[in-house]
Each structure stands twice: as structure tokens, then as C-alpha cells.
Amino acid sequence: MTKQNRSGLARNLTHYGDPDFSVFLRKSFFSSMGFSREMLNRKIVGIAYTGSGFNNCHRHFPELLDAVKRGVIANGALPLEFPTISLGEIFLNPTSMKYRNLMSMETEEMIKAQPMDAVVLMGGCDKTIPAQLMGAVSANLPAVQLVGGPMMTSKYKGERLGACTDCRRFWAEYRSDSITERDILEVESKLATTAGTCAVMGTASTMACVAETLGFAIPGSAAIPAVHADRLRAAELTGNLAAELTNNPIFPRELVTVQSIENAFRVILALGGSTNAIIHLTAIAGRAGVSIPPGKLNELSDSTPVLVNLKPVGKHYMEDFNYAGGMGAVLRELKPLLHLDCLTITGEELGNRLKEDCGYVDRSVIASSDEPIDQKGGLVTLFGSLAPKGAILKRSAATPELFECIGKAVVFESLEDLSNRIDDPDLDVEPEDFLVLQNAGPASPSGMPEAGYLPLPKKLLACGIRDMVRISDARMSGSAFGTVILHVTPEAAIGGPLALVKNGDRIKLSVSEKKLDLLVSEEEIQERARQFKSQKQETGVSRGYEQLYQDQILQADQGCDFEFLLPKE
Numbered sequence: 001m002t003k004q005n006r007s008g009l010a011r012n013l014t015h016y017g018d019p020d021f022s023v024f025l026r027k028s029f030f031s032s033m034g035f036s037r038e039m040l041n042r043k044i045v046g047i048a049y050t051g052s053g054f055n056n057c058h059r060h061f062p063e064l065l066d067a068v069k070r071g072v073i074a075n076g077a078l079p080l081e082f083p084t085i086s087l088g089e090i091f092l093n094p095t096s097m098k099y100r101n102l103m104s105m106e107t108e109e110m111i112k113a114q115p116m117d118a119v120v121l122m123g124g125c126d127k128t129i130p131a132q133l134m135g136a137v138s139a140n141l142p143a144v145q146l147v148g149g150p151m152m153t154s155k156y157k158g159e160r161l162g163a164c165t166d167c168r169r170f171w172a173e174y175r176s177d178s179i180t181e182r183d184i185l186e187v188e189s190k191l192a193t194t195a196g197t198c199a200v201m202g203t204a205s206t207m208a209c210v211a212e213t214l215g216f217a218i219p220g221s222a223a224i225p226a227v228h229a230d231r232l233r234a235a236e237l238t239g240n241l242a243a244e245l246t247n248n249p250i251f252p253r254e255l256v257t258v259q260s261i262e263n264a265f266r267v268i269l270a271l272g273g274s275t276n277a278i279i280h281l282t283a284i285a286g287r288a289g290v291s292i293p294p295g296k297l298n299e300l301s302d303s304t305p306v307l308v309n310l311k312p313v314g315k316h317y318m319e320d321f322n323y324a325g326g327m328g329a330v331l332r333e334l335k336p337l338l339h340l341d342c343l344t345i346t347g348e349e350l351g352n353r354l355k356e357d358c359g360y361v362d363r364s365v366i367a368s369s370d371e372p373i374d375q376k377g378g379l380v381t382l383f384g385s386l387a388p389k390g391a392i393l394k395r396s397a398a399t400p401e402l403f404e405c406i407g408k409a410v411v412f413e414s415l416e417d418l419s420n421r422i423d424d425p426d427l428d429v430e431p432e433d434f435l436v437l438q439n440a441g442p443a444s445p446s447g448m449p450e451a452g453y454l455p456l457p458k459k460l461l462a463c464g465i466r467d468m469v470r471i472s473d474a475r476m477s478g479s480a481f482g483t484v485i486l487h488v489t490p491e492a493a494i495g496g497p498l499a500l501v502k503n504g505d506r507i508k509l510s511v512s513e514k515k516l517d518l519l520v521s522e523e524e525i526q527e528r529a530r531q532f533k534s535q536k537q538e539t540g541v542s543r544g545y546e547q548l549y550q551d552q553i554l555q556a557d558q559g560c561d562f563e564f565l566l567p568k569e
């Protein structure tokens with residue numbers, strides 16, 4: 001058997017200088033797991049398994065894994081799961097984002113090193129889907145994404161609750177003393193009550209919809225609740241499809257193209273999806289050698305309507321989205337704007353998937369393109385002297401009255417500085433000021449946390465203020481809202497203009513012109529630049545993954561990937 005036509009256990013052999021001996025040895029050791037010879041000779045579907053005690057969102061993965069295996073075996077292949085890193089969003093210090101690339105590297109290497117003919121990627125919580133797709137694109141072995149699905153909502157005093165938009169809303173109420181300690185403790189136990197990912201159109205659900213749009217997941221699977229029987233059926237079908245791919249392969253780089261990436265950007269915009277998804281999609285595209293020109297998002301945003309009325313932008317939850325028609329309904333509304341000839345993992349082109357009517361659509365949740373929620377997409381890239389390579393604003397989650405204004409900068413030099421001073425009664429801040437956070441970007445010691453949703457000063461909260469312009473090089477949770485300008489690039493830690501902003505500087509925001517400018521003279525900027533001292537160099541890091549991260553991390557406009565993971569060709 002030549003290397004080219006080896007399959008199943010005979011793939012990716014351990015080297016002993018005698019390939020036939022390697023196969024013999026592997027089969028004999030594998031027999032110790034009790035498989036029959038018939039099973040040992042089957043093609044293999046690897047299952048990248050991310051169940052973890054540190055990931056509540058993947059609590060139901062053991063049951064899903066059984067269903068995937070059922071589907072693989074029913075279609076004649078052998079399912080073998082392998083553990084990979086799991087990134088539970090709220091369990092990681094300083095932020096899960098710091099480990100997305102590590103997970104993608106591990107996923108890629110385990111796909112490439114182990115004997116498998118296709119792979120099922122079981123992910124869900126925010127960074128897991130992008131990490132798995134990045135790894136799969138780099139490994140370029142047939143891959144099907146199975147997402148965990150969203151949590152169900154719960155109730156508090158008759159009001160529906162779901163992580164995590166409501167987490168932030170109630171926390172703001174608590175900070176402003178509008179609710180008591182007892183209230184917040186009760187809310188705490190009711191926000192996340194089932195297995196699954198956050199219940200709103202946050203990063204996890206946006207990325208699940210992206211995976212389906214790119215063609216990596218079976219149609220209609222993105223929004224099925226985690227605990228629904230349909231989720232198990234989707235898992236079985238996913239396993240079945242992966243087994244099919246062992247004989248009739250379709251490769252990830254056939255799915256990730258300029259056209260499919262454009263489709264996915266349009267979907268993010270129509271969903272009013274997470275700002276994080278822009279970074280992740282850019283990184284997935286980058287692994288296939290597809291780069292996103294500056295201004296592309298604005299071009300697509302201006303011609304893509306917002307269709308979905310879900311929190312954090314609207315009022316419904318993911319389970320409503322599923323029952324309202326889900327991604328099938330959204331994609332059908334966007335059809336005239338999409339590249340319909342993109343290949344999907346089932347072998348059909350996207351247009352074929354969308355040929356049939358999708359049936360009932362609840363228009364209170366998913367609007368028609370004739371009567372959209374908004375004519376323009378939910379996200380906009382701002383450029384200007386404060387963000388030469390761009391910054392993101394989720395305009396659909398922001399306050400329109402703040403879209404055209406000039407504000408005085410109230411600067412926090414780091415996350416520590418922010419937490420030390422934001423509630424200081426002596427803080428010199430007015431509602432019309434701009435809160436500016438520096439040194440929270442990808443190359444900073446904090447690794448670009450979801451800290452861009454700066455807390456409002458307590459003294460302004462007490463006066464009833466619920467939104468202000470906030471600017472940073474950090475990210476924001478997909479479930480957050482407000483006039484929050486994020487991903488300022490280049491970031492402060494590497495000397496971007498954000499690092500040079502001082503208290504009292506004036507900053508001009510114009511959403512209509514897509515501009516963000518620091519109103520300080522060029523001479524003064526140059527003088528401040530001469531005095532700039534990089535935070536990046538002050539970390540004193542000298543070993544391990546931290547060192548690799550510091551050496552390789554790219555900026556937000558390149559998806560915060562590692563430079564050495566981009567394709568060389």
C-alpha cells in the first residue's frame with residue numbers, strides 16, 4: 001500500500017523504518033481496545049472532543065458524542081474521539097482569546113498526526129468554533145462542524161432571563177443600587193440553567209451561524225437548542241456525513257473562499273452578530289490565504305439589512321430564533337446578496353440548499369428583506385487618525401444620539417487603572433466625555449480581553465446615565481451592548497495612536513463618515529510618539545506559550561492569528 005492510498009489505521013504511521021511493521025504494530029495495540037478485525041479495517045472518523053469540567057457550555061457533550069458515533073458507525077466507518085483543549089469562556093485568565101490560537105494549533109496537529117480520514121469538530125463556547133475551523137483549514141482534512149447549541153432561557157420574577165445580555169443588564173442595575181444584593185444573588189442562579197452556549201446572538205451563536213454559512217455544518221443545525229432531541233439527531237447526521245466524507249472527500253479549503261467569506265460577513269451583519277466574529281472570520285479566512293481588504297466590511301454593511309431581532313440588539317433569544325426559522329430563513333432572505341455557487345460539506349452548492357421554501361417563518365424574530373429591522377448592517381469599521389487600520393462599532397447595539405459627536409478623553413492606561421479609578425467619586429468625568437482604555441489589545445499583557453465594554457462610572461450611573469462613548473483596543477462580549485468602539489488598530493501596546501491619547505484630548509466620532517479622529521496637532525502627536533514606551537516590552541516574558549504568543553501575535557485586522565500559522569504559498 002502506498003502512502004497516497006493508505007486509509008484508516010494505516011494513515012499517518014508511526015515511523016519505525018518499516019511501514020508494514022508500523023501497521024502491524026498499530027493494529028495489534030489497537031486490538032487491545034476490543035475492536036473486531038472488521039472495525040480495524042474501516043475508514044476512521046476522528047472526533048475532536050472538547051468536553052471539560054471547565055466548560056459548562058459543553059456539559060452535554062458526552063451525550064452528543066454518543067450520537068455522533070452512532071451516525072459514523074451506521075455509515076460504515078469507525079469513530080474515534082480525541083480530546084483537545086477546551087476553552088470555557090469565563091474560566092480562563094486573562095482571557096480565552098489568548099488561547100484560541102493554541103487550541104487551533106493543537107486541533108490542526110492532532111488531525112494531521114493521528115490516523116483519520118475525516119474529522120468531526122465538536123465545539124460551541126466562543127473561541128472553540130473559530131479555533132477548530134482555523135485548525136481544520138490548516139490541516140485541510142475533510143471536516144464537519146457540530147456545534148453544541150444554545151442554552152434555554154429561565155425566569156426571574158416573571159421575566160425571561162438568558163446569559164449573557166441579561167447578566168450585564170442586571171449587573172449595571174446592581175452597580176447603580178437599583179436592585180439589592182439578594183436580587184443579584186437570585187439572578188446569578190437563574191442566568192445559565194441548562195447545558196449549551198449563551199442564549200443570545202453572542203459570539204458562540206454568531207460563530208455557529210458562520211460555520212453553517214461557510215458550509216461546514218449540516219443545514220439548519222446552528223440554532224437548535226443544546227438540550228433538544230433535534231440536537232442529538234443533528235449530531236447523528238453529522239457523524240453519518242463525516243463517514244461519507246471518508247469515501248468522497250470535500251476539503252476545508254474548497255469551502256473557505258473569497259466568496260464564502262463574503263457570505264459569512266453578510267450573515268454576521270444581518271444577524272447583528274458579535275464583533276468578535278469579525279476577528280475570528282478574518283483568522284479563518286487567513287488560514288486559507290484569503291485576506292480581507294480594509295473597508296470591505298463597510299462595503300458589505302452598507303448593502304446588508306439587519307434581519308434578526310435577537311438580544312443583545314433586539315429582544316428575543318436563540319431558542320426563539322430556532323423556532324422562527326433559524327439560519328434557513330436568514331439565508332433565504334439574503335439570497336440575492338449571496339454567492340450561491342459556494343460549495344458546502346454535503347456536496348451541494350449553497351444555492352441548492354436554499355432552493356426549497358423554508359416553511360413557517362416568525363417575522364417578529366426574523367424580518368423579511370423587504371421590511372428589515374434596519375436597512376444597513378449592524379457593524380461598521382471606523383478609520384481615522386485614532387485608528388489608521390480600523391476600529392469596530394456595533395452600531396445596531398449603540399445609542400444613535402452619540403453617533404456624531406466630539407468628546408473629551410478620560411483615559412485609563414490599563415485594566416488595573418480602570419478598576420482602581422472608575423468609581424472614584426473624584427473622577428473628572430461628564431456624561432458627554434469619551435472613556436478611553438489603553439493597553440488591552442492583542443499584544444498587551446492582558447491579551448485583548450472582553451473589557452471594551454467599560455463599566456460606566458458609578459456616579460454617572462446614579463444619575464441615570466446608561467451609555468457613553470467608550471474606546472479601546474480590547475474586545476467586547478458578543479452579548480454586550482452600548483456605544484463601544486473596539487479593536488482600535490494598531491493597538492496601544494505597540495505604539496498605535498491610542499497609546500498617545502491624554503486626559504482632556506478631544507476625539508471626534510462620526511458614524512455617518514465612518515471616522516474616528518484624535519483632534520491633536522501633528523507636531524504634538526509626534527512629540528508624544530517620541531516619548532512612547534511600549535507596554536509589550538515591559539512584560540519580561542521569556543518562556544513557553546506566553547513567549548510564542550508575544551513573538552507571533554498579529555493585530556485585529558489580521559484576525560489576531562499567529563504570523564507563522566498563515567500559509568506560506
Ligand code: FES
Pocket residue numbers: 057088089090124125126164196197198202204
Ligand atoms: Fe460559553 Fe457564553 S460562556 S458561550
